[in-house]
Amino acid sequence: MMPKSPRIWQLAERRYRLLGSRCTACGKTSVGPRNVCPACGSEDVETVQLPSTGTVYSYTVVHALPAERERYGPYIMAIVELEDGTRVTSEIVDCEPEDVKIGMPVELAFRVIGQESEEGIIYYGYKFRPLVFRKTN
């Protein structure tokens, strides 16, 4: 379900920039800011920018669509493993369903995720697309 307008403002930054949390005690990272480390329970957790590239860990093509996306599909959903090992659930775009593979390199893209109603607020957020130019260090 799409959240109502005010909540968008709390969530905008983390959705737009793919923020995550990193525990300064044990080093565990996960997508989305947290106040307590899910691995060790430490409250010493910082909000960090997660890497913008990774590979497809698993994927599926969604044909039975939820109500919010009734006129949108089929679309590709994946769990992406980022370069630091953090995993994130995301749509894969700019790619035909038959071309997506486990291990395929992908990069962050900023896209429209949905809209509340025909004239309602538009939600933006991250999706991933096949990596076109591999970064050189």
Add this chain to the structure above:
Amino acid sequence: MRDVAVIGVGMTKFGERWDKQLRDLFVEAGNEALKDANMGRDEVQALFVGNFSAGSFVGQEHVAPLLSDYLSLKSKPAFRVESACASSAMAFNLACMAVASGTYDIVMVGGVEKMTDVSAPEATSVYAKAMDAEWESFFGLTLPAAFALIARRHFVQYGTKPEQLAMVSVKNHRNGSKNPLAQFQFEVTVERVLSSPIVSDPLHVLDCSPVTDGAAAVILCSAELARKYTDTPVYVLGFGVASDSMALHDRPDITTLGAVVKASRQAYRMAGIEPKDVDVAELHDSFTIAEIILYEDLGFCEKGKGGMMIQEGETEIGGRIPVNPSGGLKARGHPVGASGAAQIVEIVKQLRGEAGRRQVPGAEIGMTQSMGGTASTCAVHIFGRRKR
């Protein structure tokens, strides 16, 4: 803690019940459980009811006092438990502890869901609320899609095949065809499963449990009272409950359901049994891949060998460990909040020897396993014809 026993069971016909409202379904199951326990409604001291999302499906929250009112349980305490697809299994667990502690002697436990009033896309959206709304479903993940992600990893890591998934559906439909309360009382073939429309690849429609209306209820009491009501009490020998990360992407290996491993080990220890001692099991086959992984994570077979276990017929009625003789969620139907209680109804009937054409001969020890979302919650209960 004192021992507890199930002394009465009731269940509606599962399916598209356009003839009945949410409350009617639960009252029907509750009345049947009371009758089965040879008990008057005044003897029930509390109600524990599992329900996932009546607010989304029929616009009704606060269902526990509603159902208590319509069952005429008067002013008795009534609790609603919500743990997605594991709601009534978790309600049963709380009820076990409430009776074992001595707080109550006799309680009714059940579950109900009325789902077919909404469209299929709306139902898909409601199911998705059982996952992380901010980091999974907002971005487009659905519950079948989550299990499709799990299935694809299982294929890659262990060589499991779509045909083996289909065999789970074939078995459970065959069993369901012998269950007069099942939603689907017809058989399917591997070819038919694999040619059914894709829901979220590699899962087809016939790999997925359906949208269902239905209710199930049981009467639970202290073991010392059980014989007053019935000659065939079924005792709770052990249980285990565990949680896992809400989001699938936060788990180190999505092909292992950690909450299932933990909950089942607790239950085996409490019951003093091993996996091989289970004579019959009702498992949470919301998707065919789930049943295959459950064989592994419950210790019925080695990790990665679940596909071979179904292929070799080990979980058929008459096999080494018969699984889902009722037809499971796949064929019996999956009214989300009622499924955990429906599993218990089936195991009680199996242990009493009352399961008709789907009876597992001589079953002494039975197991139920129920899970919510992507197994962020798991509850396992072990039952026996004899006390611990």
